[in-house]
Amino acid sequence: QAGLTQPPSVSKDLRQTATLTCTGNSNNVGSQGAAWLQQHQGHPPKLLLNRDNNRPSGISERFSASRSGNTASLTITGLQPEDEADYYCSAWDSSLRAQVFGGGTKLTVL
Amino acid sequence: QITLKESGPTLVKPTQTLTLTCTFSGFSLRSGVGVGWIRQPPGKALEWLALIYWNDDKRYSPSLKSRLSITKDTSKNQVVLTMTNMDPVDTATYYCAHGGWGSWGQGILVTVSS
Numbered sequence: 001q002a003g004l005t006q007p008p009s010v011s012k013d014l015r016q017t018a019t020l021t022c023t024g025n026s027n028n029v030g031s032q033g034a035a036w037l038q039q040h041q042g043h044p045p046k047l048l049l050n051r052d053n054n055r056p057s058g059i060s061e062r063f064s065a066s067r068s069g070n071t072a073s074l075t076i077t078g079l080q081p082e083d084e085a086d087y088y089c090s091a092w093d094s095s096l097r098a099q100v101f102g103g104g105t106k107l108t109v110l
Numbered sequence: 111q112i113t114l115k116e117s118g119p120t121l122v123k124p125t126q127t128l129t130l131t132c133t134f135s136g137f138s139l140r141s142g143v144g145v146g147w148i149r150q151p152p153g154k155a156l157e158w159l160a161l162i163y164w165n166d167d168k169r170y171s172p173s174l175k176s177r178l179s180i181t182k183d184t185s186k187n188q189v190v191l192t193m194t195n196m197d198p199v200d201t202a203t204y205y206c207a208h209g210g211w212g213s214w215g216q217g218i219l220v221t222v223s224s
Contacts, residue, residue: 035211037156044205044214045156056212088156090211096172099146099158 003100011108022089034072112136114215132206144209145189149202
């Protein structure tokens with residue numbers, strides 16, 4: 001069961017910009033921020049941005065994140081075929097004292 | 111370089127207890143970090159299960175708390191997750207990950223079937 005809400009799917013054209021959203025509440029996204037992970041079929045998730053919007057070494061600058069209120073967003077510019085994957089957001093919930101994940105968004109690059 | 115690897119049974123029977131071990135390298139659980147467990151049923155989303163910190167503080171998924179236990183062996187660089195009363199709906203790939211989510215194991219597919 002997902003604690004954060006993500007759209008199930010997003011489709012965008014090659015080289016365009018995609019913005020994926022993740023909606024929580026004031027106990028998680030709104031106060032703790034959200035991390036973003038990418039998962040290709042058959043592989044473990046990979047961290048794209050931590051909750052402070054920092055990219056680990058090796059992650060492209062095409063990936064960026066922002067937050068407005070209880071909604072976090074992941075923006076991917078210049079979409080490439082390899083960006084086609086599932087994207088998950090995750091945040092610490094201070095009320096539940098637990099980590100919560102979104103249900104994931106499947107990004108299709110047309 | 112941080113690496114993690116999950117090990118344990120790939121097939122368990124309903125009602126049995128699952129014990130999974132995460133063996134890691136490249137960091138120590140002696141200070142400032144934690145190790146978490148996450149699972150993913152086939153074709154479904156990630157689900158957070160538990161987290162243990164360097165100071166032995168533990169956190170559990172509220173919905174599974176009664177069935178989970180997480181422990182660490184700092185000397186062996188291992189974290190162990192046990193889940194009791196396994197059911198077919200618990201069939202999933204189980205991952206362990208560094209607390210900042212920056213490093214994940216490859217995962218282990220656990221099937222619950224009689």
